[in-house]
Amino acid sequence: MANAHWYLVLNGKSAGDDAVREAVRVMRERGQELSVRVTWEDGDAERYVREAIAANAVMVVAGGGDGTLSEVAQALAHAGHDALALPALALMPLGTANDFAAATGIPVEPLPALQLAAHNPAVPMDLLQVEGDGQxxxxxxxxxxxxxxxxxxxxxxxxxxxxxxxxxxxxxxxxxxxxxxxxxxxxxxxxxxxxxxxxxxxxxxxxxxxxxxxxxxxxxxxxxxxxxxxxxxxxxxxxxxxxxxxxxxxxxxxxxxxxxxxxxxxxxxxxxxxxxxxxxxxxxxxxxxxxxxxxxxxxxxxxxxxxxx
CATH class of the missing domain: 2.60.200.40 (Tumour Suppressor Smad4)
Known part of the structure; x- marks a missing residue:
């Protein structure tokens, strides 16, 4: 998947993480086009996913914990019903507990997580849709x-x-x-x-x-x-x-x-x-x-x- 455009939507709490910076550097040196966007406030993840879609990105990596994963997944769900027409989702686990990563076996180190995304094909995944406050x-x-x-x-x-x-x-x-x-x-x-x-x-x-x-x-x-x-x-x-x-x-x-x-x-x-x-x-x-x-x-x-x- 080298040279296909990726977006990393990174939780602002991890913006200064040296291991994340090193992982991005290594992937770019290997020829991977990788744009990094850092979330600061509500709505950022949605905006960055729309930007990734407009840029014809093939993958959006959620860099953060389970909450960041759901934010990015929600933004993809809002973008359309046809998963094949949207960027695939990947996870760089940077949260406290990383429950999703622990259960699925996604590496918690940034570089191995990106390498997994590069080498393993994307597969269909369900989401939960919850209506509880009128939204x-x-x-x-x-x-x-x-x-x-x-x-x-x-x-x-x-x-x-x-x-x-x-x-x-x-x-x-x-x-x-x-x-x-x-x-x-x-x-x-x-x-x-x-x-x-x-x-x-x-x-x-x-x-x-x-x-x-x-x-x-x-x-x-x-x-x-x-x-x-x-x-x-x-x-x-x-x-x-x-x-x-x-x-x-x-x-x-x-x-x-x-x-x-x-x-x-x-x-x-x-x-x-x-x-x-x-x-x-x-x-x-x-x-x-x-x-x-x-x-x-x-x-x-x-x-x-x-x-x-």
């Missing part, structure tokens, strides 16, 4: 609610810089005594659940919030949402959390969670609740979440376990 939002990895959402939203940037992914654990421990279950009705074709939950995951990907594996069987290209609901169990809240956050999470989820695989679903909460869309909190009482099959093409590792093929 449509897009999510590449996972939408979460309840305990995990509160932890992700409340974890301070300064703490993340010092402790990395451990910051989510510290924040989670600090919240254990004040978890408030969310009362809601969740339904889709052939599925209905009503009650109070402490954690909710709607997956295209499998994990969020620094390694919380909420949708352990989710696939990126199956045209379906993986739903996991961890209900409030009277008198068993702490043992439930202890089981979930210890080894064997997959088995624990099978024991305590309600799970389903759906094309779309609706959430109706008694009070306004927050869904975390890859780090972007969205608050509403009603949400409509659907899977948009093959909405983008993405460069992923060969043999990635999150693909049907």
């Amino acid at each position: 449509v939002h897009w999510c590449a990895n996972l939408a979460s609610g309840g305990f995990g959402t509160d932890v992700t939203v409340e974890t301070h940037d300064g703490l993340k810089k010092v402790l990395g992914g451990l910051a989510y654990v510290v924040t989670g421990i600090s919240r254990l005594g004040r978890i408030e279950p969310v009362s809601a009705r969740i339904h889709g074709e052939g599925f209905h659940w009503e009650g109070s939950f402490i954690a909710l995951g709607i997956g295209n990907g499998r994990q969020a919030g620094g390694g919380q594996v909420l949708c352990p069987d989710a696939l990126l290209d199956d045209g379906l949402l993986d739903l996991t609901i961890v209900p409030e169990l009277a008198g068993e809240l702490m043992p439930t959390l202890g089981t979930l956050f210890s080894e064997g999470r997959h088995a624990a989820l099978e024991q305590v969670a309600e799970r389903a695989r759906l094309g779309e679903l609706w959430i109706e909460a008694e009070q306004p609740m927050t869904l975390n869309l890859d780090g972007e909190p969205l608050q509403a009482r009603r949400f409509h979440v659907r899977c948009a099959p093959a909405r983008v093409r993405m460069h992923l590792p060969a043999g990635c376990g999150l693909l049907v093929g």
